[in-house]
Amino acid sequence: MISDGWRTASLLALASPGGRRALSARRFDTRGPTRDVTTDNARLPTLEDVARLAGVSRATVSRVINGIRNVNPELHEVVWNAVNATGYVANRAARSLVTRRTGTIALVVSDSESHDDDPFMSRFFSDPFFGRVVGGLMSALRPAGIQLALQLVGADQARGQLVGDLRQGQADGSVVLSLHPGDTLPQLLADAGLAGVVIGRPARPVPISHVDVANDRGAALAAEHLVSRGRRRVGMITGPIDVPASVDRSAGFRAAMARLGQSFVPSVIGNFTHESGERGMRELLADNPDLDGVFVANDLMAQGGLAALHELGRRVPDEIAVVGFDDSSAALAARPQLTTVRQPLEDMAAEAARLLMAHIDNPGRETAAVVFEPTLVVRASS
Amino acid sequence: MISDGWRTASLLALASPGGRRALSARRFDTRGPTRDVTTDNARLPTLEDVARLAGVSRATVSRVINGIRNVNPELHEVVWNAVNATGYVANRAARSLVTRRTGTIALVVSDSESHDDDPFMSRFFSDPFFGRVVGGLMSALRPAGIQLALQLVGADQARGQLVGDLRQGQADGSVVLSLHPGDTLPQLLADAGLAGVVIGRPARPVPISHVDVANDRGAALAAEHLVSRGRRRVGMITGPIDVPASVDRSAGFRAAMARLGQSFVPSVIGNFTHESGERGMRELLADNPDLDGVFVANDLMAQGGLAALHELGRRVPDEIAVVGFDDSSAALAARPQLTTVRQPLEDMAAEAARLLMAHIDNPGRETAAVVFEPTLVVRASS
């Protein structure tokens, strides 16, 4: 069907830069002076170019590239050769336009109450948390050829804007990282019928998929570890009582300790800051001077607790053992280094990405909650 | 080929809302079962819809929206009303296709030697650095309606891939954050003629714009501060000698100390890690026991240095003052908290974004280097 002569001819045509350049130049002449011709002389190859070189139609090249349906294996190879020869890469915008997919998902970092920029940034990016999430997302997204777009939303007004943009197709879906319990964003997303996956359980039940770590099981690991270290009088510094993760950690720890024989766990409530850990530890010891172990609901507070312990002259871990939660940078920075519960964040993020992709591919899919098991990282503080 | 009858029929169908819906439904019926019709019934308004509602042509609406040329003010308002009434938002893909702009810039985090994922992630995301950069970029990009896409590149092979994707128009340009001196990426970008701005001076001169902090001036600030605190025997722990920032800090510190009357500054070389700071401090004091001040080229090493000092029983800052560089999370975590030199990262990132946008708008623009002034953050260690 396809004559060798023709195919050769087309190859020759492509091989001669003159012809191409002329075509290209003419096209851009019509665009007026705003466009600098010098930057465009290297016009990118299109499907058409590949098709011509391969001696087939656009449709066939498209089929080969997208790996669909039935294409003669022989042609298949011819096409791929042409693709490689031209250095063709599909134009995202064009593809997007017709498929109605952007090939992008948004990582939405949502802070309900963005005061200044400062607390927002530092609380969130200050530790490996964000990096681990990004890494995990990437590991799942890259093989699928999907881009990650970063969106930071603070004020509520920005929230509505975001949903609008998302609806319009800025992204096919979003992974939400909420800094505040009871964030309205998950609900907004659900209401708008947008594909989304939340990392961390939302405070109120929302019809949206999420991935989470078994905070209660993590706390239980801490309890088991402390008891296995011979600690019999164990206390706890909890996080805020309106944060789901915090609630689960406290409940899980109490339940595990009860199971292990300590029915009452003296506790004080902190707010996840270094300072509140310091204060919490002082309070806790003031009321219960004979404690020999403390579980602290996050590393930052645990670090503060260690500082307090140091000033109080209590030796760690000899006199009193401390276990944190998160395995953040604070755990390594603390002296002694902190035994802590680690969330498999990379895995969680990767799962979030996969879940999101599943929702995107199948909008009717019902929401799911995937819960991961934490692990204990033993260091010098226990 | 296509009968006029058919064409007329479809036009009529388009004119009547009912017909449109029917057409639309038919279109999606043919897409097979993968597409859930319920999610598509809320088809997004197009320019065409707005134009029809406003009683003008697509072209006019487009002109109004893009704020160009001469449109009758009266019509202008009519069009905007129609836009608001329909809730129209321009389709990025379609616009992209014709403008050849994606409205996206890539934040490329490049690590020349990505061993495992671990050092990559932790070194980079472990501190506010990344967050501050992202925040700064966003502040400049959001007003311009430009998206930020995250790209992590490790292996060299990924580097080539990235350049390919970038060329093809994944993004209009990129801001490069290189973790390793002598990264090839800036050069690759320059060679490919892609718009790019590097944060931090590249090790070798590359024809690409960059923003940087005046590392030498920052070191001078540290020197002036130490001297003003009455320190007369000051030493230094430097960073690796192949990192430009490190070289500038050392040179700047030496020059400033010479100017202030201390012609020789005892130094040891570190590698920016906590451990090397610890070791460096011991070495430095072993050779120069009478030092009363030390400038350390980054906070992590300074933190290590403080730990060594603590173990050696030297009181900080009474007996010996320590000044770090970066104002990272380590500075706050250190005991005592670290006096350190802070880079105006947000401003630098914002400037990088503006510079990049300028390059995008004007491809012929010549490259620029913008250097920012650091500030000194005084805390308890000096």
Place this chain on the structure above:
DNA sequence: CTCGATTCGGAGAGCGCTCTCCAAGGGAGT
């Protein structure tokens, strides 16, 4: 009152891709 200059808005041609039709060819069944 006519003519050129100028302003304004519409028509329509693409941007590069996907995917539905449809035609052509080849193999198997009757």
Place this chain on the structure above:
DNA sequence: ACTCCCTTGGAGAGCGCTCTCCGAATCGAG
């Protein structure tokens, strides 16, 4: 041998937008 089906590949119609033409309308000047 003929029909029918199945496989394969081409033609071409859009996706929603921008922007160049060009025609119409308005205005001022001669």
